[in-house]
Amino acid sequence: MKIIASIIVVLLLLSGGALWFLAGGSLNDYIKTQIETVGTEITEQAVTVKAVDIKITSGAGSILGINLANPKTYSQPNAFALGEMTLDINLESLTSSPIIIDAIVIKSPQAFVEFTQTGGSNIQDLLDAIERNTPKSDTAATTEEPVNDGDEPRIKVSKIVLVGTALTLDLSAFGNKEHSATLPDIILNNVGGDAGLPASQLGSEIAKQALSHIWKQAKATQKQKLIDSAKDKLKEKAKKKLTDLFG
Template sequence: MKVISSIIVIILLLCGGALWFLAGGSLNEYVKAQIESVGQQLTEQKVSVNKVDIQLTKGAGSIFGLTLPNPNKYNYPNAFSLGEITLDIDIESLTSDPIVLDAIVIQKPEAFVEFTKAGGANIKDLIDTIEKNLPKSKQASKPTSDGQPEPKLTIKKVILAGTALSVDLSALGNKEHQATLQDITLTNIGGSEGLPASQIGSVIVKEALSEIWRHTKQVQKEKIKAKATEKLKEKAKEKLSELFN
């Protein structure tokens, strides 16, 4: 699943499948329903999407307003909020194997990370839940509705552009902090042979969420260190004040 998220992410799990689903209903509604359904299965949270707009003839697509709620024990309503995800599809590859997506760009995603007194965090809980719900071994591709082999996908790059990160360390005696992460780029998802459309999202989400978690831990470390340094300086000032009074 792709950070995450993304995570992730999650939003991408069946975008691939949508590229070949052209019969029996609205493509956009199908993509929207699948993102929400599979996202909920993986995260055990009610994933929602406002709108999907896939334009195969232009080799483009967009997904708007995807949100991933937090587990109930956390205060933030959402763990992630993604305004717009754009897809750049290699049109010539639609009849080949694997189908190629040149890029998936997630514009200014927002991640809300909340730590507990025990040092746990919402994003870590979600990663663990996703890991639990993923297949434990490599599965064969599923046939499509007409009995044909499921298409494979390869994605050249996935970019999380300018993730706005909120980190709440209140439970650890600190406070809430904001940071904007440098672009996170995942490359060559699926490799030269590609992965089945129903599986490639799992790889992306795991990698993206792991990257966001890595950045979050770095922010946590820096802020706690800064707080400790501030306390030491305050104590030093108190000692000096006692000496000269």
């Protein structure tokens, strides 16, 4: 029973839940509610989940159809969406600290990035909200000594992979247009550090790191698209000038 309870704790970490018990009802429904409730509090935008399918006996499971709404000042309905998140729990670590998740794989992620004329974006607004609403913690802790956080377990994730994020980049604020691209796989290693992170804070840390990587790649894509657009305009002007000169 202790092992089952520990697995439940690990499964709840993605929602950042601080409750380590089930008050009756379905485990899947409980986790779904926690992800939506805590995710909304941290990002200040609506978080919805289609379904949760947890296989306790094998220490694995999946979370399906997670959507993160856009701040209301932007046109796209969502800032981020994913088809499926799967996790692989290291069962041997359940009796030690930190508890280890060997891998989280995020399949079919979609990011909708909208820039403003001042250089801001919906992703930056979400990162700012996460920073405001996340308790300060020793996220970079690397000591091998366990840290005392009361009864709350500490968790580390060895690897998180966002597979081929589909990026929609809206540059209309710069007189440009909407672009589509597929980002290289995003790999996050050793999330939580060697000492792990309090389970109630790990969900927001994962969101922050994932969105930060998407934001970095989106800015690089933005720069290249604007450069390409400027080159195309110069080519059109040169072509028009030659036509005017030589007919």
